[in-house]
Amino acid sequence: VDELARRALDAFGAVHVVCNNAGVAHGGVPTWESTLQDWEWIVGVNLMGVVHGVRTFTPILLEQGEGQIVNTASMAGLISGAGNALYGVTKHAVVALSEALFNELAAQGKPGVRVSVRCPGWINTKILESSERNQPEAVRHHLPQDRTSPESEIRRKMVESMLASGLDPRRVGDLVLEAIRAERFWILTHPQWKSMIRHRVENILEERDPTPAAIG
Numbered sequence: 001v002d003e004l005a006r007r008a009l010d011a012f013g014a015v016h017v018v019c020n021n022a023g024v025a026h027g028g029v030p031t032w033e034s035t036l037q038d039w040e041w042i043v044g045v046n047l048m049g050v051v052h053g054v055r056t057f058t059p060i061l062l063e064q065g066e067g068q069i070v071n072t073a074s075m076a077g078l079i080s081g082a083g084n085a086l087y088g089v090t091k092h093a094v095v096a097l098s099e100a101l102f103n104e105l106a107a108q109g110k111p112g113v114r115v116s117v118r119c120p121g122w123i124n125t126k127i128l129e130s131s132e133r134n135q136p137e138a139v140r141h142h143l144p145q146d147r148t149s150p151e152s153e154i155r156r157k158m159v160e161s162m163l164a165s166g167l168d169p170r171r172v173g174d175l176v177l178e179a180i181r182a183e184r185f186w187i188l189t190h191p192q193w194k195s196m197i198r199h200r201v202e203n204i205l206e207e208r209d210p211t212p213a214a215i216g
Helices: 002-012 036-064 085-107 127-134 137-142 150-164 169-182 191-205
Strands: 017-020 067-072 113-118
Touching: 002 036, 017 036, 036 067, 036 085, 036 113, 036 137, 067 085, 067 169, 085 113, 113 169, 127 150
Parallel strands: 017 067, 067 113
Antiparallel strands: none
């Protein structure tokens, strides 16, 4: 990432938009059965990928006095019952990191340097295929052996269907650009999911047990 920053500055003389967007998914193993290798991989990509981007590029933007960081989290970072725990943990962490960075940048007195956090729902990407392709051997060998069972196949087909019917990545890019121009922190690409965020917050305020909410 440091080398990327050097090359960007050499080529363009400045950096104006930094998108920390790397992400992988990993599921099918209960939280208590997940190995340290499982955790290290998904935290290393989903959270530390953002950390490296923030750590390298924020000083550059502050020196310039302008620029925007866009961190990709997920709706899984804002709601409960979002699925795989390892994925959700990393996405909640990206939201927390982004909120902290927002306040830290505000304290610097340089309004031209900003951060946004993108929390999308389903987007039509190849995250399943790319995650499987990039799994370390230790993680790949630890996946459940019954992935070809009828139940596993049904779950996979359901996720594939949701991804295939998800938002076009080009539309997501337009929404990110709109948010940057409007200087918005939160980028919620699926407004129909806001009721689930509200449901979780109400559970917290009322000290109720976590329960998933329906989209709508």
